[in-house]
Amino acid sequence: MAGSRSFLSRLRDGDEIARLVTFLFAASVVLITVLLVYELWIDSALPRQKFGLHFFVTTVWDPVLDQYGALPFVYGTLVTSAVALLIAVPLGIGASIFLAELAPARISDTLQFFIDLLAAVPSVIYGLLGIFIVVPIMREVIYPVLNKPLGFLPIFKGPSYGVGFLTAGIVLAIMVIPYIISVSREVLLSVPRDQREAALALGSTRWESTWKVVVPFAKTGIMGSVFLALARALGETMAVTMVIGNTPQIAASLFAPGYSIAAVIANEFTEATGDLYLQSLIELGLVLFLLTFVLNGMARLLIIVTTQKGSKVTN
Amino acid sequence: MSVRLRWRKFVSNFMLTMTGVCAVVSVAALFFILGYLVYNGGTSVNWAFFTQLPKPVGETGGGMANAIVGSAKLLLAASLFGVPIGFFGGIYLAEFSGAKVAGVVRYAADLLNGVPSIVIGIFAYSMVVLPFKHFSTLAGSFALGLMMIPITLRSTEEFLNGVPRTLREGAMALGASKWKTITTVIVPAAYRGILTAILLALARVAGEAAPLLFTAFGNRFWSPGWGQPTASLPEMIFRYAGSPYEDWHREAWAAGLVLLGFILIINILARTILSRGIAVPRS
């Protein structure tokens, strides 16, 4: 490392300086995070005072009358995420089983490499594809297929707009599959060999040993991956905004347009005149933050528990 | 072979094949996305795209030169803000701190990492845009930089911790101070992993549009300096995709291709650095 001699000799005595400087950087991380939560809390004081817990059960979102309720957005966020998980979890777990149990190491690593690249695709691009590919497919293929025979069911009723809960759910599903795959694969790989071998020795087929022994062993970790995926889906903004239909309503039909917390903030933040309006949006942001915080925490816990379980059994 | 056994074998083969199908479908999604972007955007990625400014509404032609430069400036400033905090903070965690403080810092970083990007945008708006009364590149960089901190911090700590004890002890035995050991031995040993993490953090924030909506805002022209609103690729894609103009749709595809190409190249670069580098065994 280049540097003058006096600089070096100062450093030799300067371990304390180094310690202090790096501490300041580390402390700034904590400071920033605390500040962020504090800002969210303080800047949502008005609606918390005015609406209290009613905020979470009111469906009205009316800037003219200055009445705000979070329910349509919480509903939309949860429904689209649920749809996403319904599609992504089976696909993701199936793929991770293949990668962890069946594929030879080279193929498994290569495929995982591509899955990691899929995780790197930004949200706007998913939105772009959503608008021009998924929406027309929804309108012309998926809607007729589901609505004609099953249109009597509340979830498949009503006209098709192309955009809506189901479309957003499908786009989200593609976005969260990589998370389920990578984490589940790692967790499955950490299951000790003897578990599999014991099952096979007892005469089970390959599938039986996987499904009845290995996967249950890794169950908590796989759950963790699902929570992680859910946390990602809840916070997704761009892709959802572009295909959900921007309508604050609670509708049973999956084909109906809706709204999510992140989408309404993205659309209305810059134009929220009046403090109550703006702060209600910030309160929505706080709610979203808390949801993802809890989920991320649980996910981490579950994943750690599983991988530790694996190493405990081997040791 | 009994009927039951035959059935179990059939189920086994069938289900295992299905898992293969799941894997193929998932991976195929990537190539499908890339293919579509190339097909729709490939023809629009021309010299004009990289060098010209956007034209007024309804007129064809023009490009996204200002958005490309805007994204570059945003990423540069974001790295200058986020990387040092994550890097030096990681050094503190790995080399100096006690377990309790480390726990708190790690927890804060994980919390920050989980914050949805739109909420980061809200924070940046109140911290930078309102006090300065300006949408600006700085505000956008602040938001993006915040998102880079947790990844950089955790990875720096992880890779520094992965440096074998023998290297440290060797340096200490030769009489080097702690700081000198860090700078001349430990960091160089771990630098590949840390560099990889920084590149991956960069690739992640390069595609973010949500935090830029009310920080960098947007600009039809070049953005002078760092204190004015600026266009960026993700924001332009969002804006153009939602418009009715065919010409803007083409440009959105082109921008998507350029953006994704950039992100994928960084990702591939980062992962090859890591895999080719000296594997640092865990102690």
Place this chain on the structure above:
Amino acid sequence: MRRTGLLVVAALALGAMVWAQDTLLINGAGATFPYPIYSKWFDVYHQKNAKLQFNYQSVGSGAGIKQVTEGTVDFGATDGPMNEEQSKAFQDKRGSGILHFPTVLGGVVPTYNVPGVSAALNFTPEALAGIYLGKITKWNDPAIAGANQGVNLPAQDIVVVHRSDGSGTTYCWTDYLSKISEEWKSKVNKSTSVNWPVGLGGKGNEGVTGLVKQTPNSIGYVELIYAVQNNIPYGAVKNSSGNFVKADLASVSAAAAGAAKDMPDDFRVSITNAPGKTAYPIATFTWLLVPSKIQDGAKRDAIKGFLKWMLADGQGYAEALSYAKLPKEVIEKEKKAIDKVQ
């Protein structure tokens, strides 16, 4: 190598700052309604004055009002004039008043995408109110079919499209609906952002046009040029004299004729459902929002200079983009009002 890296970064940063000094960037945001002509104007004005750049972001009138009040942009733009509450908020926050400067006239048209129908449909006020209230749900409803004899309207559900963002276009549309429908007035009323009984939300005039273009059996409301530029059909609306009138330069100008003579000093006026045989009923002025006190001398002069140009040469670009020029009386009055900007 690390040192050279740092040097490169520092050089780039400095370079970016230095190169910045030459041009004056003036930021504005607001209405999507006049965006086609504003983007043309600012492009042309920049070519004539290389050192001035007016960066206008089309984010909706609501955002325009909000951001100019916050002071994060130098000027705003809206087609829904600021009400008393918003003006007061501006006064409280920025310590000065806000001035409205009309720029052009435009018409908000009902545009639709009904497969098989390429003709211009006739809409009565009752039909429009009924559709947007969610009471008229099918295209072949008598309320619509009655005014369109001979047109084969399908028995399909109407997909209603409205704005998802705070919009002056919405203000004009709901202002009209409030005037012609008591039910609309009591249930929804007029504003830049309302609680819509039914429909899909699109962001900006651009978003609504996009949705209508891509969604069969849909109806939306957009500024005239958006329908024209995108080749989607738009209907005629029955005016207060009972004639079905399509929006065009003549009918929009006719709507403003009465208001022009009695223009208030602050230029805030509504011309929906205007009297006159040929007047288009859903027309509106659109305004630039300029603070009455601008600290930065260079910016102040630049904005005043633009306003003067806009009232003279600028008006010449309006008609090519289907906006009507301002009436002569309004232009004269405005020229004097520019001096109010200090």
